[in-house]
Amino acid sequence: MTIAKHQEVSAEPLLRVNGLKKHYTAAGKTGFRRSTVKAVDGVSFDLREGETYGLVGESGCGKSTLGKTILRLTEPTEGEAFYRGVDLFKQSRRSLQAYRRELQMVFQDPFSSLNPRQIVGQALEEPLVIHGIGGPKERTARAMDILRTVGLQQDHYYRLPHELSGGQRQRIGLARALILNPRIVICDEPVSALDVIIQSQMINLMRRLQTELKLTYLFIAHDIAVVRHISDRIGIMYLGRLVEEAPTDELFANPRHPYTQVLLSAVPVPNPEAAKRQRIVLEGDLPSPLDPPSGCAFHTRCPYATDRCAREVPIHREVSSGHMAACHLV
Amino acid sequence: MTAEPLLQIRELKTYFHTERGRVSPVDGVSLEVGKGEIVGIVGESGCGKSATAQSVLRLFDEKRLASYEGEIRYGERDLLRLTPKQMRSVRGNEISMIFQDPLSSLNPVHTIGDQIVETLRLHQSIGRREAAKKAVELLRLTGIPAPERRAREYPHQLSGGMRQRVMIAIALACQPQLLIADEPTTALDVTIQAQILELIQDLNRRLGMSVMLITHDLGVVAETCSRVVVMYLGQVVESGSVRDLFRKPLHPYTIGLMRSVPRLDGDRQRELPAVPGSVPPLHQIPSGCRFAPRCPYADDKCRSSQPELAALPGTDTQVRCWHAGRIAGWEAAQ
Numbered sequence: 001m002t003i004a005k006h007q008e009v010s011a012e013p014l015l016r017v018n019g020l021k022k023h024y025t026a027a028g029k030t031g032f033r034r035s036t037v038k039a040v041d042g043v044s045f046d047l048r049e050g051e052t053y054g055l056v057g058e059s060g061c062g063k064s065t066l067g068k069t070i071l072r073l074t075e076p077t078e079g080e081a082f083y084r085g086v087d088l089f090k091q092s093r094r095s096l097q098a099y100r101r102e103l104q105m106v107f108q109d110p111f112s113s114l115n116p117r118q119i120v121g122q123a124l125e126e127p128l129v130i131h132g133i134g135g136p137k138e139r140t141a142r143a144m145d146i147l148r149t150v151g152l153q154q155d156h157y158y159r160l161p162h163e164l165s166g167g168q169r170q171r172i173g174l175a176r177a178l179i180l181n182p183r184i185v186i187c188d189e190p191v192s193a194l195d196v197i198i199q200s201q202m203i204n205l206m207r208r209l210q211t212e213l214k215l216t217y218l219f220i221a222h223d224i225a226v227v228r229h230i231s232d233r234i235g236i237m238y239l240g241r242l243v244e245e246a247p248t249d250e251l252f253a254n255p256r257h258p259y260t261q262v263l264l265s266a267v268p269v270p271n272p273e274a275a276k277r278q279r280i281v282l283e284g285d286l287p288s289p290l291d292p293p294s295g296c297a298f299h300t301r302c303p304y305a306t307d308r309c310a311r312e313v314p315i316h317r318e319v320s321s322g323h324m325a326a327c328h329l330v
Numbered sequence: 331m332t333a334e335p336l337l338q339i340r341e342l343k344t345y346f347h348t349e350r351g352r353v354s355p356v357d358g359v360s361l362e363v364g365k366g367e368i369v370g371i372v373g374e375s376g377c378g379k380s381a382t383a384q385s386v387l388r389l390f391d392e393k394r395l396a397s398y399e400g401e402i403r404y405g406e407r408d409l410l411r412l413t414p415k416q417m418r419s420v421r422g423n424e425i426s427m428i429f430q431d432p433l434s435s436l437n438p439v440h441t442i443g444d445q446i447v448e449t450l451r452l453h454q455s456i457g458r459r460e461a462a463k464k465a466v467e468l469l470r471l472t473g474i475p476a477p478e479r480r481a482r483e484y485p486h487q488l489s490g491g492m493r494q495r496v497m498i499a500i501a502l503a504c505q506p507q508l509l510i511a512d513e514p515t516t517a518l519d520v521t522i523q524a525q526i527l528e529l530i531q532d533l534n535r536r537l538g539m540s541v542m543l544i545t546h547d548l549g550v551v552a553e554t555c556s557r558v559v560v561m562y563l564g565q566v567v568e569s570g571s572v573r574d575l576f577r578k579p580l581h582p583y584t585i586g587l588m589r590s591v592p593r594l595d596g597d598r599q600r601e602l603p604a605v606p607g608s609v610p611p612l613h614q615i616p617s618g619c620r621f622a623p624r625c626p627y628a629d630d631k632c633r634s635s636q637p638e639l640a641a642l643p644g645t646d647t648q649v650r651c652w653h654a655g656r657i658a659g660w661e662a663a664q
Contacts, residue, residue: 058519165608166375195374195546195609200590200602207601222519229592229602248598266524268549270591272572281528282521284475285489 013046013082014216015070015103015184020044020079022062022069026290037289039065041240042079044316047184052210052217054231054248056224056263060286062240063220067186070218071103072096083184101131104182108189110173114161120147120172121157127180142179150175151205167198174206178213186218191226203230224267228252233322236260239289239297242316246323256325258302296328304329333364335403336540337386337425337508342400344378344385353612355381357564358400360639363508368534368541370555370572372548372587376609378564379544383510386542387421404508423453426501430513432493436485442469442496443481449503468499473529491522498529505537512544527554548591552576557646560584563609563620566639570647580642580649580657582625619652627653 022040040062047053057063069076072088081088088099107113114123124143128134134142144154150171161169170190177185190206191199207230210217221227227234228248235245236259244257255261265280282301287293293300299309308328316326344356355378363369371379388409390396402409409420421427429435437445446465450456456464462481469477472495485493494514501509511530515523531554534541543555551558552572559569560581568581579585586605607624610616618635622628631652639650642658651657 058521167608196548196587197374197590197605198608200592200604201606203592204601204604224520225592225594225596228594229596229598252594262521264594266520267594268523268527268547268553269594270548270552270576270588271593272552272576279524279528281524285491285522286519 012049014049014084015047015218016080016082017046017070018044018080018082020066020069020081021077022065022074023077035290038240038292039289040069043237043240043242045235045242045245047216047218049183049216050210050214051232052219052230054227054234055218055220055237056222056227056234057237058222058263058286060239060289061237062289063237064188066237067105067188067218067220071100071105071186073105097131101180102182103184103186104177104180106170106173106177106185106187106190108193110169111161111166113173114169116161118160119157120159120161120164123161123172124157124176124179127176131180133180146175146179149178149209151201165198166194167202170194170198170202171205174202174209178209178215181213182215184216184218186220188220189222190219192221192223199226206230224263236263239287239292241297241326242324243298243327244323244325245316250320250323254323256319256323256330257298257327258304258329259298260325296326333367335362336365336367336405337363337542338401338403339382339386340401340403342382342385342402343398344381344390345397345399346390346395347397350613355564355612356385359561359564359566361559361566361569363540363542364557365507365540366534366538367557368531368543368555370551370558371542371544371561372546372551372558373561374546374587374609376563376612377561379561380512381564382561383427383512383542383544386510387425387427388417389427419453422449422501422506423504424506425508425510426504426506427510427512428494428497428501428514430516432490432497433485435497436493438485441482441484442488445496446481446500446503449500453504464503465499468502469496471502471533472496472499473525474499489522490518491525494518494522494526495529498526498533502533502537502539506539508540508542509533510542510544513546514543515550516545516547523550530554548576548588560587563615564612565620565650566648567621567650568648569639570645574645574647578658580647580654581621581651582627582653582657583621585657586624619650627651627657 020040020043024037024039025034026037043066055063068074070081076089083099121143125139128139147154147156152171191202194202219230231248233247234251235242238259244260255264262280262282284301287300295311296309296314299305314326314328316324319325319330339359339361342356342359343354345352345354359382373379385398386402398410443465446468447461450461450464466477466481469480474480474495515526530541533539555572558572558575560567562583568584579588589603605624616623619632619637622632637650637652639648641648
């Protein structure tokens with residue numbers, strides 16, 4: 001079954017993130033000197049209407065922080081986020097509320113975001129209550145409706161979170177975001193806690209709903225095969241920065257940044273007969289974001305690093321049409 | 331089966347006595363691990379792959395919770411007939427196990443070095459100093475940089491990948507013949523996963539150590555194992571060489587599992603062919619073939635009587651499906 005992609009992706013981005021920084025102050029090693037964790041350190045990208053933008057990186061690269069900061073679930077340190085021409089970071093708490101309806105979030109673990117003593121129906125209606133939408137009857141009707149939309153039955157309305165399977169809970173997480181008719185859904189690892197079969201059901205559902213409800217996704221995940229499957233464009237993050245960005249097929253055909261190359265080659269392929277790929281095995285671990293390397297943050301693990309990489313931060317620039325990379329050697 | 335068998339599990343049943351009655355997460359599992367072989371065990375959560383692995387070492391509380399039936403033949407012995415004391419000398423000495431989350435298996439208040447020394451001295455009569463020297467050697471073997479320094483550090487000072495290396499070092503301390511690795515890379519990032527898998531393969535080649543690798547990731551199996559066992563709801567549904575099984579999966583569950591994984595070379599425009607429904611809980615096991623309610627091939631026979639795990643003529647492959655022959659034929663005709 002081929003899913004026709006609905007959209008003419010428009011040129012003007014729906015969301016434009018510009019120079020976003022999120023720094024945390026942490027106690028230093030001794031407990032006295034304070035130091036700064038640059039969780040997100042100057043990220044810029046566009047989210048175009050109707051597309052899925054995949055954000056990939058290893059744990060600690062700042063991809064989840066980025067997602068949360070856009071919605072101001074945690075306040076940004078610096079930068080701008082224009083949604084339909086309005087800078088979300090400049091809004092007061094109250095006026096932000098109106099935009100929150102249009103930008104929703106789905107989390108990895110819905111079990112921890114659902115109240116264990118609240119039935120599913122209440123959890124689904126809560127966003128409507130918060131935003132003052134409809135009366136009790138109408139809200140219940142919408143909740144029943146959204147349950148069907150995400151492939152559940154009406155009797156799930158009366159269940160408690162612990163009575164649901166992981167896949168069902170994740171559908172509730174999605175339903176709860178969708179009940180407000182958002183335009184953008186930021187999905188933070190929405191399928192990584194699920195078994196492969198449940199995961200594939202969920203991915204299919206998310207794609208179907210994107211077309212039906214004209215959604216724009218920011219899809220944050222570490223599973224590269226999943227991100228490839230669902231995304232139109234992909235951004236790769238390393239230690240708080242975007243190191244590469246390209247349309248999906250272009251990125252896989254032609255990865256330019258050494259980190260992207262390593263990441264793609266590290267994914268185990270379920271085909272034992274594939275000619276043994278040249279797997280680039282990296283030395284060492286992700287450096288601590290408390291003390292990131294100078295210059296290009298990847299230079300300590302990069303097989304091609306030169307002296308320049310240790311000194312100068314590479315600029316994230318266009319290397320071919322729509323393909324950005326931050327590397328001195330590209 | 332080319333390799334001489336090291337571990338033979340025959341009709342293993344593990345029972346848990348719960349408030350809702352007796353359930354068997356492992357229900358008649360038979361499988362073999364040959365000398366020097368890496369065998370993968372795959373399946374979704376709740377399929378019994380971890381329970382099988384833990385049963386081999388009899389890690390469940392036999393006083394209150396669990397009981398076993400069947401046979402776990404390791405060399406000349408049946409592990410299920412050993413006394414608790416004999417079993418203790420098998421664990422960590424002849425068969426070692428590593429887990430998904432190394433942080434919860436390491437003691438936070440002892441240094442890495444001390445924890446390796448403890449294992450060494452528990453099983454071997456060697457002195458402290460010698461054990462300490464050996465601990466550093468083991469850390470070096472697993473590719474930890476500056477092992478002398480690391481040996482004096484505590485678990486929280488290490489990254490996830492390093493902790494898993496430490497777990498492997500502890501597991502290797504007594505040169506076991508069999509390493510049971512239960513989702514060893516699931517909590518790790520892909521680049522670190524690649525390092526750990528490389529290490530396990532390298533140790534398998536260099537030390538001739540057999541490995542039973544439990545994972546949900548088919549990619550990991552394809553790249554590291556020589557044979558694979560697929561489990562569903564406490565039973566083996568298919569087993570065979572990795573080559574055959576990936577080229578021509580025969581059990582409808584295996585087929586579904588393989589097709590539902592997005593692939594790097596797959597068609598992105600297509601919907602993922604997902605198996606409908608989800609794994610039922612252990613106290614609601616369907617009658618007949620356990621996969622029948624979700625299976626596209628299921629007929630009345632499947633719903634009423636349970637197929638046995640049977641060898642497919644002329645192959646290494648074993649399948650638990652009434653329609654295996656037909657599916658094999660269909661697949662070949664395509």
